[in-house]
Amino acid sequence: MRPQELNLLVIFDVIMTERSISRAAQQLSLTQPAVSNAVAKMRSMWKDDLFIKDGRGIQPTAYAQSLWGQIRDALQSLNLAIKPDEFNAQTSKRTFRIAVSGLMVDILWLELRLLFEKSAPGIRLHALPYTTLDTQKLLDDSDVDIVIGAVNAAQENILSTHLYDTIYLCVMRKDHSLADKKLSIEEFANAEHLLVSLSGDTYGTVDNSLNQLGLSRDIAMTVNHFSSVMPIINKSNLIATLPSSAIHKYSDPEQLSISQPPINIQGNPISMLWHKRQNDDTGLKWLRKQISNKFINQWGQGLDNLHRISDK
16 A cells, blocks of 8 residues: 555544544644545545535545445554554544433533533534444444443443443322322322333333233323423423433422332443444543543432432
């Protein structure tokens, strides 16, 4: 391979990472015209458009995605071998992409932004949509650097660290007729329920548990975001069964009646996942540490307090 081709591959890798010509130029300490000229050479040599304009950013073609998948590991290994301690949070201009749910954005994003403003002012953080079905592909294709979510099964070439366990609790307003008592299964099933359904389905984890007992519940209303729940619960006769993380984030637990549901509802461990090829990336090591610290040192304590309230 000629030096010119290797240089183009390095530029190509940064463009794919940043999804922006201007940000890639900044990362490479080059002018934007210089990077644009490099892209023109790539298109001529590789006979493909490579990048298609999409609003203020760009999207790679299928050929570009395929090429990146073949070269990124080798380029990253080479870069780490030459500059193993390159990352400096105070001066870095990197962009990190995390696949994450809306609830997790609400939990984590402000905390990370405040940290960045204090200790890593040049770092950018982008949230991408997440479902449990696409974790492997997102990380294999390098569409994201990290996934945060409920992933139970082991996946090939994917590393992870546990953040916290989801526990489901029943919430209602303080003066609800079912408040401050141990609910029977019949009372629980016969109550009017509010369901958070991100997909629009009117069947959730609670319904699966009730179905195993030959029961069903009355889902009187659905919403598509956890932040919508508390204003409705506080002013209505509806009850909701929610992950403790959502209750802790969106409400003052002392202002609600919170109890253990009368049925066993299987929770999920929430984990942070990344591809093994990025395990030694010093920038991602730094980011993973910040995320872990937020949960272990701050978030976990709040959840423990909430669980104690529900056990009263």
